[in-house]
Every structure is written in C-alpha cells, then in structure tokens.
Amino acid sequence: MNNKVYDISGKKKIWFLISLVLIAAIIVVSVVKGVEIAIEFKGGTIISYSYEGDVQIKDVQSDIEELLNTPVTIQEGENLSSDSNSVSISFSYDNGLTAEGQNELTALLQEKFPDNNIEVLDSNDVNPTSGKEFFIKCIIASALAAIIIILYIAFRFKQISGWSAGVCAVIALIHNLIFVFGTFVVLGYEINSNFIAVILTILGYSVNDTIVVYDRIRENKSIMPKASVAELVNVSASQSLRRSIRTSVTTVSTMLIVSIVAYIYHVNSILSFSIPMIVGMVAGTYASLCIASPLWVWWNERKSKKKAAK
Structure with missing residues (x-):
C-alpha cells in the first residue's frame, strides 16, 4: 500500500484545464485537417x-x-x-x-x-448502408453500456452517492474516447472497424480502473468516517496509484512492442489499432485518477454548498 497521500482532488482545476485544452485542440485539428472515414462507412x-x-x-x-x-x-x-x-x-x-x-x-x-x-x-x-448500420449499432451498444455502468455503480457504491459516481465514471469514459478519436485524426488513420474495436475495448478497460478507485473510497469511508470527500479521494487515489500505473505500464508495453513490430513490417492495419489503444490506456489511467474522482469531489462539494445555502 502507498502511504504517501497526494493532493489529487486539490489540483482538480489543473486536471480539468489540461483535459479541456487537449480536447479543444482535438476539435480544432478535426475541423482543420478533417476526419478520414473508411470506405465501408461512406461507400x-x-x-x-x-x-x-x-x-x-x-x-x-x-x-x-x-x-x-x-x-x-x-x-x-x-x-x-x-x-x-x-x-x-x-x-x-x-x-x-x-x-x-x-x-x-x-x-x-x-x-x-x-x-x-x-x-x-x-x-x-x-455500399455504405451495412457499414452505417454497423456503426449505429456500436453507438447504441456503447450508450446502453454507459447506462448499465451508471446503474451498476449506483447500486454497488450507494454508500458513497453511487448515482453521481456513475455519472462521473461515464464522463471519464467519454473523455478517454475523445482522446482515442483525436489519435485517429492527428495520425491520419481512417475511422474504420479498428476504431470501433478500440472504442469497445477502452470502454471495458477504463471503467475497471475507475471502479478500483471507487472501491477504495467505499472502504476508506468506513475507516475514516469523519474525513471529507476530498480527503477520501486523495487517500483512495493515492493507494490505487501504484497499482494503476503498474497495470498501465504492463499493457502499454505490450502494445508498444506490437506497434514497433508492425511499424518495422509496415502493417498499418495493426498500427491503427495498437497506437490508439496505447493512447486510450494512458488516458484511461489518467482519467480514473485525475478526472472521475476529482469530478466526483466537485459534484459532492457543490451539492453540499447548495444544501448549506438552503
């Protein structure tokens, strides 16, 4: 267990600003450079x-x-x-x-x-019809997955205001998917079946990291009943930090080796999967620790202020 406690929630404005600046940059690049759509989606x-x-x-x-x-x-x-x-x-x-x-x-x-x-x-x-139908089905599946995640976290973590925790987890997921999309745009990869595969993989990978942090928060709430929401998040995220980084380094290293081999042999179809996966994994670890949890702190602090004002 990591005994050092980092003030992760206290720096939430910095984390939010970094993400907003990068997302804004992705939007600008997408507009200026354009988005390459695979032929199966546009015909x-x-x-x-x-x-x-x-x-x-x-x-x-x-x-x-x-x-x-x-x-x-x-x-x-x-x-x-x-x-x-x-x-x-x-x-x-x-x-x-x-x-x-x-x-x-x-x-x-x-x-x-x-x-x-x-x-x-x-x-x-x-014919783009089948590709568009496949894309729409994937979007629907992702939306249903987001709803299920909110319901699951709301039920499992009801001791720590599960509804808000679930919504924050989904916002962090959307944050990660934007970064994956940005990788495709910046590197000039087509939005194709690889994009869908990466999106669906990151959905499962990222939410797992977030649930680990929430689990720590729930455990620490019974150990530290008088601690504030910010203190709970700082302790829980700090305890999860080492595990999250080790898991991320292991998976990213594997995908990095795959990317190097694919680059040497000019297998672009693998590169357009492995490189966005690396970005998605790194963004997922960052979002679980620095977006979902601090956002949940902000949500609860704002809720408490409203109650106090009334």
Whole structure:
C-alpha cells in the first residue's frame, strides 16, 4: 500500500484545464485537417491489382488522385493465389467508377510501371448502408453500456452517492474516447472497424480502473468516517496509484512492442489499432485518477454548498 497521500482532488482545476485544452485542440485539428472515414462507412470503390517485382504505387498517388479527382487510399499486400504482390486502391465515388474510368486508371499504372506486369485482380463498389448500420449499432451498444455502468455503480457504491459516481465514471469514459478519436485524426488513420474495436475495448478497460478507485473510497469511508470527500479521494487515489500505473505500464508495453513490430513490417492495419489503444490506456489511467474522482469531489462539494445555502 502507498502511504504517501497526494493532493489529487486539490489540483482538480489543473486536471480539468489540461483535459479541456487537449480536447479543444482535438476539435480544432478535426475541423482543420478533417476526419478520414473508411470506405465501408461512406461507400466507394475498391480496385485490386496484381504486380510483379518491386513497385512503389504510393509514389504515383498524386497522379491517381488527379486522374480520379478524389483522394485515394493505397494498401499493399500479397496475392496468396500466386507469387505476385497485390495493391488495393480505394476511393469514394457517389455512383461508382465507370468501366472507362477503370481502364484509364489501369493504363496509368501500366504506363508508370511498364516492367511490372500490372493487371486488375478485382473491382468492387462498396455500399455504405451495412457499414452505417454497423456503426449505429456500436453507438447504441456503447450508450446502453454507459447506462448499465451508471446503474451498476449506483447500486454497488450507494454508500458513497453511487448515482453521481456513475455519472462521473461515464464522463471519464467519454473523455478517454475523445482522446482515442483525436489519435485517429492527428495520425491520419481512417475511422474504420479498428476504431470501433478500440472504442469497445477502452470502454471495458477504463471503467475497471475507475471502479478500483471507487472501491477504495467505499472502504476508506468506513475507516475514516469523519474525513471529507476530498480527503477520501486523495487517500483512495493515492493507494490505487501504484497499482494503476503498474497495470498501465504492463499493457502499454505490450502494445508498444506490437506497434514497433508492425511499424518495422509496415502493417498499418495493426498500427491503427495498437497506437490508439496505447493512447486510450494512458488516458484511461489518467482519467480514473485525475478526472472521475476529482469530478466526483466537485459534484459532492457543490451539492453540499447548495444544501448549506438552503
């Protein structure tokens, strides 16, 4: 147990200010830079090509975008059915790409790389309906999860005003999800199925840390019946600090190793999961100690002041 008590609740204005400044920065970057939405959510066309040898398709990305008059996403891979490599070019088109447009794109690539035997493997128009339905279902699931979290914390921690504790825990969760979203925007990752996976993972991970702190507060309330709300939070958060940091370091280290390996082998699909997960885990530990608990102190102190005023 950590015997040193940190004045975490006393510095709540600093924690809140740091988070608000970062959230404001995320909003500004999102507006200025824009948010990349995956093709499964907005619809479009995916054309796959096979090629031989070494081809840097991304070197001619600007030429492709000029031809199609739209931004494109390029993903390289391997054609498992043969010894050749493959590359997928995806982009949004309201009415799909015409046969003439596809022929022009193929001709452009063959002209730029005449010695690599570039051929069309597959061409598909993606309907955004299924992606949007999946996204909406995930939003509904997250909203239901938030309601269940509030109800669970309200019942389990009714000795410490569970309703307010539950609401503060959900606010901390939203705080973490904003940071995950900001990571996708700043690094230029698409909002895709990886984003949904990270969001759902962080929902479970973050609330666990917060419940550990609340559990300490409940235990310390019976040990320190005369302590103020701020004192309870300071003692409980300080006791949970070492455990939370160790857990976070362990999980973050694992994801960091995954990220390094994915970076070395240029596996962007893993990077767009592992890096936001790292940010979400760090933000979750920070929010559990410095957002949820101090926010709960502010809530209860404000409630007490209102009662005193009446």
